Amino acid sequence: MDEVIADVIPKFLKLYNRDFGTALDIEQTPGKEVFELIPEDVNRKWYEYINEPGFFRDLEPIADSREVVKKLHEKYDLYIVSAAMEFRNSLQDKYDWLRDHFPFIDWKHIIFCGNKIVNVDILIDDRIRNFVDFDGRKLLFSSPHNLLITEYERVNNWKEVAEKLL
Amino acid sequence: MDEVIADVIPKFLKLYNRDFGTALDIEQTPGKEVFELIPEDVNRKWYEYINEPGFFRDLEPIADSREVVKKLHEKYDLYIVSAAMEFRNSLQDKYDWLRDHFPFIDWKHIIFCGNKIVNVDILIDDRIRNFVDFDGRKLLFSSPHNLLITEYERVNNWKEVAEKLL
Numbered sequence: 297m298d299e300v301i302a303d304v305i306p307k308f309l310k311l312y313n314r315d316f317g318t319a320l321d322i323e324q325t326p327g328k329e330v331f332e333l334i335p336e337d338v339n340r341k342w343y344e345y346i347n348e349p350g351f352f353r354d355l356e357p358i359a360d361s362r363e364v365v366k367k368l369h370e371k372y373d374l375y376i377v378s379a380a381m382e383f384r385n386s387l388q389d390k391y392d393w394l395r396d397h398f399p400f401i402d403w404k405h406i407i408f409c410g411n412k413i414v415n416v417d418i419l420i421d422d423r424i425r426n427f428v429d430f431d432g433r434k435l436l437f438s439s440p441h442n443l444l445i446t447e448y449e450r451v452n453n454w455k456e457v458a459e460k461l462l
Numbered sequence: 463m464d465e466v467i468a469d470v471i472p473k474f475l476k477l478y479n480r481d482f483g484t485a486l487d488i489e490q491t492p493g494k495e496v497f498e499l500i501p502e503d504v505n506r507k508w509y510e511y512i513n514e515p516g517f518f519r520d521l522e523p524i525a526d527s528r529e530v531v532k533k534l535h536e537k538y539d540l541y542i543v544s545a546a547m548e549f550r551n552s553l554q555d556k557y558d559w560l561r562d563h564f565p566f567i568d569w570k571h572i573i574f575c576g577n578k579i580v581n582v583d584i585l586i587d588d589r590i591r592n593f594v595d596f597d598g599r600k601l602l603f604s605s606p607h608n609l610l611i612t613e614y615e616r617v618n619n620w621k622e623v624a625e626k627l628l
Binding site: 375381382384385387388391392402403404405406407408409410411413414415416 | 571581
């Protein structure tokens, strides 16, 4: 979900801006996580933000994600698989967010987990740790933190996913 | 979780008793769901009960489940896989319940889903619908509703699971 269909970075920047006056338009250095670009004395605050109820509830969908995921859903047996389990307070928010923005995906096709031990053919993900034990086709969805990684098939946006899979 | 490690039937009976004075010790006819033994005019109430926040929070663990699951966890790469996604209000409750009763299972090994499309070798479940697309070893955990099913390897309780897998 995060950084693939849910745009989480602007939310972090908004909260850092609110609390510490950091810039809202920080451009992420390729290969760096967003919190690595925030002054060191306050950057650990991300962990508090992400644990606040509501953090995941009002994120914007990533550009074109709804349209392309809907078409993929019509062609494939599509699942949303989110490593939500790390953050207890994210579960209801993520569930409600999916109901709002991806209402065509029923509850049987939503998975909140830790390790993504799912039996699927294609995995679209921004985190290569989820590819390690996965034998199928891996599509690395571009996000600033993964831009230096070269050993996987890459999709830079949902339009490119559509070109490859539709 | 439900009817395998979490004892959900007594909770239903308690609520039916509270609201309609039905017996607390209804013995389930083999092959029947609990709500099929409640008078027809009120038995649909189960759907309201199960959607109430808190319903899953105070269930008793099934006998010997904690001890045997702990030993399985030491021997195997063990996951808790619950079809929790059907009930939005169950997510936090189930998460908190697991933290209380199975604290040795970390978040990476918990999966809330609909369809159980997990890539595992052994699946212990009380619902045969979860076995349909599963190629590994299937252990049907006895619950009144599944007692008439004969075509799967059966475990009647956690002691029998221990005998087979430990």
